[in-house]
Amino acid sequence: MSIHTMPSPTICDRARAAKDARFDGLFFTAVRSTGIYCRPVCPAPTPKRQNISYYPSAAAAAAAGYRPCLRCRPELSPGTHARDNEDAVQRALALIAEGALQDGSIETLATQVGIGSRQLRRVFLSQAGATPIAVHTTRRLLLAKQLLTETALPVTQVALAAGFNSLRRFNAAFLDGCGMAPTAIRRQRIETPAGVLSLRLGYRPPLDFPAMLAFLGKRAIPGIERIDADSYERVIGTADASIWIRVTADAKKPELRLEISGGDPRAIPDIVRRVRRIFDLDADLAQVHAAFAGDALLAKAARKRPGLRVPGGWDGFEVAVRAVLGQQVSVAGATTLARRLVDTYGEHRASARAGLDRVFPTPAQLLDAPLEKIGLPKSRAATLRSLSATVLEQRIHFGAGQRLQDFIDAFVALPGIGPWTAHYAAMRALSHPDAFPAGDLVLQQVLGDGQRLSERATEARSQAWRPWRAYAVLHLWHLSGDLAKEKR
Template identity: 35%
Template sequence: ARLGVGERYLRKLFQRQLGVSPTAVAHNQRLLFARKLLAETDLPITEVAFAAGFTSVRRFNGAVRAQFRQTPSDLRRRSRPRVESGIRLQLHYRPPYDWGGVRDFFARHAVAGIEQVQPGSYRRRLSLGGIAALIEVRPLPRRHALELYIEDADHSRLMQLVSMVRRMFDLDANPAAIAEALAGDPLLEPLLHTCPGVRAPGWPTLYEATVRAIVGQQISTVAARSICARLTQACAGDARHPVFPSAAAIAELDNDHFPMPARRRESLQALCRQYRGREEQLDCAALEGAQGVGAWTLALAGMRGSGDPDVFPARDLGLERAWQALGGSDQALTRHAGRWRPWRTYAANLLWRSLNS
């Protein structure tokens, strides 16, 4: 339903395009994730089974043998002793990868108390299942990968956590296809050479992306970051490991914690009251027509929270400045952006990137 199609039609699409059912694809993804955990971590095999979404170790063992012709113990690789309590995984991407642009994005938007950005790392806490998991991401350019370090995570949520991080750092993008499509525009072609491997970084959930977008309406990035930090502090209280505030926490805040116009506060709290305790159920279709969510907010939330590759936040001041610097007319930007389909998200990120190069 969240994809806008019925189950029967979805099964037909999978059979037509991939030759297998959605269930088979999901099963294969669980097995690939299990193999990754076996090869790169020292998690006990029982925990690997449940982390990969299997309901019993016996079924897990049978599935591994059927798929890989080896037992889980055979797949396990112990190349070096481990003394740390966390988990390290390598998350690969198609090169090139613009780490500098992604890092700078997170640095500009980092919320004090939650995120720390260094030249070679990004670090924050993510709330999953009521547990504040620590993640730290570092580039491994020679391996065409990012290293993900995880601590304090619910192992049954590891697959979800890795999926979040891949989306945040846009690791599944196809830079060759994007560059080929956008290089046909003479105004964008120089930017593609200046910033090869441009990515569209974002936030772990659509909920967080939407809150940030609403807070950021008609104000600077610095001001939006400051407001998010104040909301975080107000919601965290004495928490040892603050995380981005939940919908319930924001919904219950007093008015004096919101340094923003009353209508914007009302829009934000209305959204949070509606999705209190069920942030994961928020989708872009539900945002359309929501109080205080216009075209710019909807586009930005979709770009940063759902990984939509083809949205364009019209009338964004940063995009207009970048466009004018390239010699374009701001009146023609939205119309011209139609040429960039189906990669308008990446064209927008190229323009923003040009302002900060």
Template identity: 40%
Template sequence: MDDFETLYRAMASRDVRFDGRFVVAVTSTGVYCRPSCPSRTPLARNVRFFALSGAAEAAGFRACRRCRPDAAPASPEWRVRGDLVARALRLIADGAVDRDGVAGLARRLSVSERHLHRQLLAEVGAGPQALAVTRRAQVARMLVESSALPMSDVAFAAGYASVRQFNAGMRVAYGCAPSALRRRPADGAGGALTLRLRYREPLPTGPLLAWLAERAVPGVESVRAGRYERTLRLPRGHALVGIGFEPDRPGEALVRLSLADVRDLAAAVERCREILDLDADPATIAADLSADPVLAPLVARAPGLRVPGCADGVEGAARAVLRRHPHALVRLVERYGERFGDRRLFPTPDALARADLGAVGLTGPRADTLRAVAAAVADGALVLDRTADRADTLATLRAIPGIGPSRLAYVARHALGDPDVFPPDPLLRKAVRRLGADPDRWRPWRSYAAGYVHGFAVADRHRP
């Protein structure tokens, strides 16, 4: 984190751009807030700064009920970094500690529990268990506010061992009983949960939804009337998610979730944020990319461009392998995707590894590549999500015949969430030459720069 004076000035400015980057704890009130909280600026001697909400709660502070620091977008720093601490934070947010304990989290990261605790404490000020406790309270609050579930069901769905532990944990985190947080649930049907996920503006929703619509796999996903819908495969069950944007609610995505198991709420929210790249920091990205006079006008025409993610790693890899064969992808889903209501789930790695790919029109090297990737994911040799070690994952993929630079770049950008990948695409290379640009000048945001250059390339191709 920055020095105290810099953070204090940022807090005093009440600039919403700092929300999620750090939280402000006030010793005289015992409350922690967003930097933009409208409350009176506290005296410097009463202020402490923390990188994460979990660290503030571990130090004995509770969340401000006025500015809701727990609802702010996550810090973009942890979303773009690929080191041990960033990967651990993403796994904790996904519910790994509740499912497998701290020991399971450490095994997933291939480190000892002691080393993991030491690293997290040094960087963010709290260990994995404390961060998981905060995440549990935040999930419980989402369920309290967005559903009509009985409080006992909320307690166990959020990961608490008992209703008593739930009540005590919510009082510590929010300073009140859980029932005090309940508001009239948003209109829903069939047990659906309705949430509002916040993001940093701007976000050009038209291009984002157009990108998703162009690549939508029928049966799994669709874009209709400005709303993106798809099935999700989650740790404990399946889900159907619908995401839309309302003009009168800028900075929020309206999400409706139908979950087979409500304990998957946090994991589903993480998938939604990744698919839409909601934790991006468009102001920082725009400032860095606009430093290049070649790219500056492209950024100015479409500020806030996002790099969409993948709902599932093996799905992302299959898309990379079959990018020029979308019909084969559709047939693959129709033949091997499980039914979920009137839709289908994308096939599992096991199903793809055992599939008769010839039956869907895939033969030769392409089929061998897809089968090898799926088998590696199925047996645990390959992890294809944002919690993976990027270097190890890409090294494993390179060893698979048929995974060349273009497919590697697709997986790195969309499945692993690497912000600094410029695909070796002929269309992009031609556009770079026309612009007289050097992609190395766009580090560490080349994944976003590629989106701007692609827009220029498409417009240039249709220019008379």
């Protein structure tokens, strides 16, 4: 979830009447006569206009006393990208999504975003319609509602996955927030194979899932990921406690299907968050395309690939290492180096699926490693060791809530790291929508129509696309491939 400008009541009326999935998650409809709140796509009969109110978030509707609809299931609504990473509320929401209030306090959260705790509460109420605690609680309860509906997890494990250490407190909170006991929701559960959790992950259409898989597939690291034309597979967790995940697309609904096998149920929120980031499921492409409308080249690109999104990465350190490996080499060359790195320094998994038997090296494992042995130049090997040391010292991290420029400044301070590497890491590790590696040769050539633009000119050209420049990067990279095919 992030705060956005809610559509006008007139637009909300039209979207609700049309059950338009492009507005899913951008507002919620609360029905006074029933006391429930719904998604714009709810299949229930359309209520009378005089009986409804619109809210910008599920938390705001819940704070007003409404309970989630059982038919349209608000827990399946996508979130939205933060437009302004300087805004305290946007940054706080990103931190809440990562669990900042699970064990932390409002005071600590406020300190992280640079304002006082009372001011944080005030701006949350003003912009989100709910306090930070209410936002956190709504997130937990909606996750629990989804797990109760879609999985066979025992209620005690659902409570743990949702962040409740006390079953009594979970039951009370669920009854208060959802209007019924967890066992009543459980009766609607869809049967799933034993040992495998299967969850639905919603998004606002369109999504070019094949293009996403193709991008990730070219950069897949053998032993850790397996990607084909229809699915994404990965093993996560430690060498002796592996978790397998698989992601596929629903052919009829704007949803992905996430399968999870093994692991502690408390890992589920983090797994869901990371999968949503990898596939950029919270993107609002209508806003992105609106920003491109004034540029003939990008407007044409958006029409050609309307569902193109920015692929994220599973782990920030892994993405950063991959970015360094990719300096001055092709994608295929960087993948070869990544494979060697994993083969040499990655642990073997105790019980693994065929072809998914490795763990990506940790910063501690690369700190003093003789990386030159895998074919890296001395300077690049030194850069990876410096990166590992900086991450271990927590001078660089890949968590949510960071200002883009702060991350870039910290990253380029490392030896061997330039703006291209820093922006690429921000684009894929932080999923920052405005990251833009202006020094990228391909971008410069495409924008120059065959003549290479300077970095300064490329940066200047990009200003009109803010805050969605990372999407421009993906479109321009694809246009470069199109032009190469035309010349053959």
